Amino acid sequence: MYESLKNIEGFEISFHKKSKRIINIKIENQIIERLIFPFKKFDVVALEYKPFTRFTIAKSLDDITLGELGIFLNSILRNRNTGCFIIGPKDPTSKIDQTFLVKLSTAITHLIGNPNQDAMAGKYYARFHIKHEDDSDSYLRKAYINMDLHTDGTYVKEKTDWLLMSKLEEENAQGGETVLLHLDDWEHLNELFNEEAGKQNFIWGSPKSKNIDYKVEHPVFSEDEEGRAQISYIDQFPEPKNMEQGLFLQKLSDTLEESENKITIPLPVGSAIVANNYFWLHGRKSFKENKSLSRELLRIRGSFFNN
Numbered sequence: 001m002y003e004s005l006k007n008i009e010g011f012e013i014s015f016h017k018k019s020k021r022i023i024n025i026k027i028e029n030q031i032i033e034r035l036i037f038p039f040k041k042f043d044v045v046a047l048e049y050k051p052f053t054r055f056t057i058a059k060s061l062d063d064i065t066l067g068e069l070g071i072f073l074n075s076i077l078r079n080r081n082t083g084c085f086i087i088g089p090k091d092p093t094s095k096i097d098q099t100f101l102v103k104l105s106t107a108i109t110h111l112i113g114n115p116n117q118d119a120m121a122g123k124y125y126a127r128f129h130i131k132h133e134d135d136s137d138s139y140l141r142k143a144y145i146n147m148d149l150h151t152d153g154t155y156v157k158e159k160t161d162w163l164l165m166s167k168l169e170e171e172n173a174q175g176g177e178t179v180l181l182h183l184d185d186w187e188h189l190n191e192l193f194n195e196e197a198g199k200q201n202f203i204w205g206s207p208k209s210k211n212i213d214y215k216v217e218h219p220v221f222s223e224d225e226e227g228r229a230q231i232s233y234i235d236q237f238p239e240p241k242n243m244e245q246g247l248f249l250q251k252l253s254d255t256l257e258e259s260e261n262k263i264t265i266p267l268p269v270g271s272a273i274v275a276n277n278y279f280w281l282h283g284r285k286s287f288k289e290n291k292s293l294s295r296e297l298l299r300i301r302g303s304f305f306n307n
């Protein structure tokens with residue numbers, strides 16, 4: 001049922017201790033060291049301006065594993081029973097800096113698919129800081145409020161098949177763990193998937209900071225080619241047009257948040273979560289109040305190469 005674990009030289013691969021649906025991939029130092037030279041070939045500006053350079057560093061990473069890593073990561077993400085992996089250095093003290101992590105995240109995602117332009121950052125990736133103070137207009141940077149379970153890309157036209165979230169920095173942070181829920185573990189899936197409102201079109205808008213000047217229409221639930229439920233949902237952006245849609249969204253939100261099967265993951269600095277965006281929901285617990293709180297995440301979202 002679950003992904004069979006592979007042996008790849010220089011990687012330690014196991015099921016995550018919180019869930020067999022999540023594959024934990026630790027990169028040993030010998031691999032990190034072999035990446036330093038090829039990663040030095042391009043600076044981050046080159047990666048931003050010249051998309052082909054991203055494929056060059058992705059190929060360097062894949063070549064080190066004789067092409068096995070790319071195949072493995074794609075099979076995890078496309079397998080309905082797993083669909084998620086966490087990847088990072090085995091040795092948390094290894095001397096990798098934020099620039100290295102941007103490149104590593106770029107290399108990993110370019111073994112999976114093409115990134116979408118992140119409208120908030122104007123680049124193929126976005127870095128966002130969470131601090132004590134915040135005056136933004138969405139939950140993304142609000143440290144002391146839970147970010148409820150959601151999928152990404154609900155309000156854009158581009159396909160968002162997968163997402164990567166990489167932790168670049170964290171200081172004075174207590175709480176703020178990533179929360180994940182696999183759609184098939186959600187107690188109310190069948191009930192809500194079969195409600196008429198779940199298949200109606202909803203209008204999805206977004207606040208100013210997202211830099212998207214259009215609205216899109218799509219239902220909350222769709223079906224994959226085998227008839228299994230897929231979800232595209234976030235609490236803040238659908239604009240219900242009547243009582244039926246409003247109450248449906250309320251029920252959806254309540255039953256997702258109340259699920260007993262949510263998985264709470266404290267993501268180490270330097271590690272990245274990569275998940276299939278059709279059947280994994282993600283969120284964030286609130287942080288404990290601290291004036292010196294500082295955390296920076298990098299995100300990349302995109303589509304699969306072959307679909």
Ligand SMILES: [Fe+2]
Nearest residue numbers: 150151152282
């Ligand atoms: Fe998100």
